[in-house]
Amino acid sequence: MTSHHVSDPFTQEHEQVVFAHDEASGLRAIIAIHSTALGPALGGTRFHAYPDTATALADALDLARGMTYKAALAGLDLGGGKAVIIGDPHQMKSEHLFRAYGRFVETLGGRYITACDVGTTSHDMDLIGRETAHVTGRTLAHGGAGDSSVLTAFGVFQGMRASAEAAWGDSNLSGRTVGVLGVGKVGRHLVGHLVDVGARVVVSDVWQPAIDRVRDEYPDVEVVESAEALLALPLDVYAPCALGGALDDEVAAHLQARVVCGAANNQLAHPGVEKVLDDRGILYAPDYCVNAGGLIQVADEFEGFSFERAKHRATGIFDTTRNVLETARRDGVPPAVAADRLAARRINEVGRLRGLWLPR
Structure with missing residues (x-):
């Protein structure tokens, strides 16, 4: 090698x-x-x-x-x-x-x-x-934490609740229409949380076995044939849960959802996309804020894994997302900018004490 x-x-x-x-x-x-x-x-x-x-x-x-x-x-x-x-x-x-x-x-x-x-x-x-x-x-x-998609989805659900509170004044997602793009490991678990609270869920995925599994587990979930068909619907929440780059200029210009909150990493095709969303009144919950549940789950292994402890920590994504969105509103900046500022502040304040991490 x-x-x-x-x-x-x-x-x-x-x-x-x-x-x-x-x-x-x-x-x-x-x-x-x-x-x-x-x-x-x-x-x-x-x-x-x-x-x-x-x-x-x-x-x-x-x-x-x-x-x-x-x-x-x-x-x-x-x-x-x-x-x-x-x-x-x-x-x-x-x-x-x-x-x-x-x-x-x-x-x-x-x-x-x-x-x-x-x-x-x-x-x-x-x-x-x-x-x-x-x-x-x-x-x-x-001795591990198992499938980290479990708490990734749970954290996204918490972030979605906080986003709903910011958008409509109520964190309850019952009756809201949520479009989930990508129902693989994380998306499927997210669908379960949404169904459990009474949301109307519409999904799309390019991989038929993933669609078949969701249909078997949640018969009331609606399926559309493509991402384009999903984006054409009048959604309350759009949840990109596939690969990155789901939010490009075209999507930002035509998306009808009030909230974007999903599990995919690097959802913005470029930084300017979020300004388009913001100008159109679409609230974007920064992906790395809401999808941190999986990281929290696997990091818990360092203490001897406890699912309940990790889940309790992942519940905090609700408060973290609320803080990001409140900071964005207070400072008059898009949520991704607010999230970056809060993260950078911690890196600068704590990280400067350490410098590079080297094996002990």
Whole structure:
């Protein structure tokens, strides 16, 4: 296995970017460490069939930056990092590959801690954990927190309740129409929370098995054939729960929802999109604020995992989201700007005492 570090103007905001290649297993991976000012960088490993290395690198850099702010806003003593494995997980997953990746993670000496993301599971983390201790989100059988999508969805639900309170003066989502784009691991759990409180839920997903599972579990949920069809509906809340970039200029110009609150990372195609939403009176709950439940869940493993304790902490996403939205209103800025300011304040006030995080 070979690895090399990268120094390039494109990556100068990040502390460290490392590429790895293991010919025997077919592993091609990138780990991006954005910041360790608050502690070791924790972030999931995304396994995805990127069209090229440049696209994979851009995704890793964006996601790592988001993790820094997510951990800071959630009050965790963790920095931000992210990893990507390049390839089709349905074709390439193997014990050999994940163990090679685990050895790669180990070379960073604990500056980066990995976990699940799109394309990886807790069982994959168990395999990675045979080569490195710097992994979280393992199965319950191996002392881990299990599937982090459970509390990711719960946290998004709490953030949605706080957003509803800001938009309509009432956190109750009963009777509200919520459109969920993407009903995979997180989206499916979110649908369950919404159905339980009496919301009208409309969903769309490009993967038919995900739709079939939601239909089996929640027969009253409505299904539309495409993202375009979902966005054309008069929604109260739009919840992007698939991959990033769901909010581009066209969506922002035509979206009818009053609130955007979803689980996907990096939802804004570019920073100017949020201003368009704000100008149209659409409240955007910053993704890294509301989707921090999964990070809270896997971080709890460091104390000996307790689901009830982690869930209690994830409940705090309601208050965090309320604080972000109130700060935005008070300062006259979009919510994403307010969230960035609150996260940056904690990084500067606490992180400056530490500097770079180094293994002890």
